[in-house]
Amino acid sequence: MTKTILFNLTQPEIEKFITDMGQPRFRAKQISEWLNRGAPDFSVMKNLPEDLRNKLSEIAETLPVKIVKKLESSDNQTTKFLLELNDFEQIECVLMRTTYGNSVCVSSQAGCAMGCKFCASTLLGLKRNLTINEMFAQILVAQWELRGDRLKDIHPNGDPNNNDVSHIVVMGTGEPLQNTQNVIGFLERANKELNISWRRITISTCGIVPGIEELNQWGRPINLAISLHAPVDDLRSQIMPINNKWKLNEVLNAAFNFSETHNRQLMIEYILLGKKDENGETYLYNCTPEYAEKLSDLMRGHNVMVNLIPWNSVDERDFASISGNAVHRFQDILIKNGIHTRIRRERGADIGSACGQLRLKNAKNANI
């Protein structure tokens, strides 16, 4: 029997569901409060009678996502979730506890069609777009992880938001601008219902130009991140097939336009990739000094922050990690050229934090 997902119902529909079970109407309100806190199942709903909780478990689910696996990094700062949707597709979602708040990296699609050569998420292709509820539920999973059944905690340092999700990055599995309207619907809801300000929301795209223009029209002052990863078209087309459709200058023009219109600093994501030669020696692939100069030329005069991301190894991908010195040499050239840049600290490397790794591993284990 297919179970009803209560989170997908409207309040009147939940009321009907509950009263059809012969229960009083006020139970529907109690259940909705639990759903909005991210209750993973009915057993946690302590203010419901046990027989009702048991009955609900037989015929319904709480959220449209279920935790299949949860991995905690050794420093306890990063939690990675492998989640299953009700059609058994799997996605990933990551909670990062940082000094500036609790950030959730949300997936926007099951799989991805973009085919970036360094990415595990695309290896199984695109399965489907996620719904607004499926994206919102990822935030609730993280919220539950942070504070469980407590409504709000007062942290010892007096920060009442300590146990709230404060930042959203739409940077998980999938290309958000292939699912733009649902992503917009999800973010409107997160802003309204969870009070997450636009300035704490980031959408990352590999460079879907019409999608960037759509975001511009939407008019919310969010942060835009461009996965650039190469400063010249030839190289970029080799590692990101989307570059055959929209070239670097088209992507950057649309992105600079967005950043100027909304007065937001543009984020540029740049994975530093090495390769192995025939002797097994690592050489610099997209991060030679020449490419650092070319990247500087593209960025000069614009309000940008270049995030340098040392390659997080994915077994199935033909790249190699470069040394810390090489990372710093690349960064030094950008800094010398007056470009704001930082090295993104690897978070949760011990739990396979590269996008799509956990999902891929699980699919392989299941021989999917």
Ligand code: SF4
């Ligand atoms: S990097 Fe992003 S856009 Fe590219 S294949 Fe991976 S998930 Fe898709």
